[in-house]
Amino acid sequence: MGSKKAGVGTATPERDRQLRAGCARFLSHHRQKSVRETLATLARHPLAEQLPDLYGDGGAVGELERRVVALLGKPAGVFFAKGVIAQECLARVRSEQRGSPYLALSPLSHIDVDEANGIEYIHNLRLVRLGRHAPFVLADLQRVRQRLAAVIVELPLRRAGFLVPPWRELERISAWCRDNEVPLHFDGARLWEAAAGYGRTLRTVAALADSIYVSFYKGIGGLGGCVVAGTRDCIDALEVWRTRQGAALWTAYPYALSALDGLDRHLPRMPDYVRRARRLAARLRNEGICQIHPLDPAVNAFQVILAGAVDQLKQRNRDFAAREKVWLFNTFFESPFEGQTIAEIVIGDAADAYTDDEACDWLRQFQAMSGQAAIRRRVRKPTARHPRNN
Secondary structure (H helix, E strand, O other), rough: OOOOOOOOOOOOOOHHHHHHHHEEEEEEEEOOOOHHHHHHHHHOOOHOOOOOOOOOOOOHHHHHHHHHHHHHHOOOEEEEHHHHHHHHHHHHHHHHHHHHEEEEEOOOOOHOOOOOHHHHOOOOOOEEEOOOOOOOOOOHHHOOOOOOEEEEEOOEEHHHHHHHOOOOHHHHHHHHHHHHHOOOOEEEOHHHHHHHOOOHHHHHHHOOOOOOEEEEEOOOOOOOOOEEEEOOHHHHHHHHHHHHHEEEEEEEHHHHHHHHHHHHHHHHHHHHHHHHHHHHHHHHHOOOOEEOEEOOOOOOOOEEEOOOOHHHHHHHHHHHHHHHHHOOOOHHHHOOOOOOOEEEEEOOOHHHHOOHHHHHHHHOOOOHHHHHHHHHHHHOOOOOOOOOOO
């Protein structure tokens, strides 16, 4: 017999995607597009008239690389279809250049938390973890005794609440790296957002690092892919490792076209997204609707701390979506505090479809659903009782 199919109410990734697709509004990220709408947007792009790239050479991919290195002020850049591979290759190159397996980074960094230890298993590199619950600072770096292949700073540090180091501290880290001839790499999956949060240009931020990785499917809203920018010798060495890891696609023009479109649409709006996030966070904090971290968001995103277990909140999120046609949270993380869970709010153009008043009302309703569930649990049908013996 075949396997039993999940029912309509059963929680599965496919069911969640269907439920989310049926929503009219979204608290976080950018407006949802259908496959047909996305393909139509790509077909209308001016660079769609060009010949496709061949293994990343020419076409929209070449234009994307040129645009990113110009934005960041770096000599060269190379496109990767996957950021995990890009940064593992960068780390391997730095290790070979420096003759050291040691990389300094935060224990909350994406590389350490979300990549199944690939940098250690595949490339046999060793991580020197600095700091704990916030971005590390110069004093942490000065205590390192190993010869470092590179220092990696994630901007912003998502798992810490999208925090960034204070600007002066980042300058000190950069100066220490240059004084000690240690390459500084920015894991800039959200560098566009970080620069807006700092109130500085992309070039000003990028100037502090020797190499930078930027992603296109988060704040830029593209289909995927990334660029690593740096010196010509670094990029040449990266291209070899991109081939070795099978990450050089035969053609990647859909990724590049969507990234270029996203840069046009969202990069100019990043300061607005940051301001909107800070304004909404202030409302949630001042009106006591929910706890947030940090109290003043560093970028266009922040954490929300909610009462309840992860699975309970996931189901409540589904129930709210089914009832209100509003999708609130994409992800829930375990909290170090009993009975609490961490969610995220990330402001993108989906916020154009609602006001701060509406967002606050949604979150009040969502919180109230916890009390309603508790009442339902307490209400029980009376059970039949045996007559007492007289």
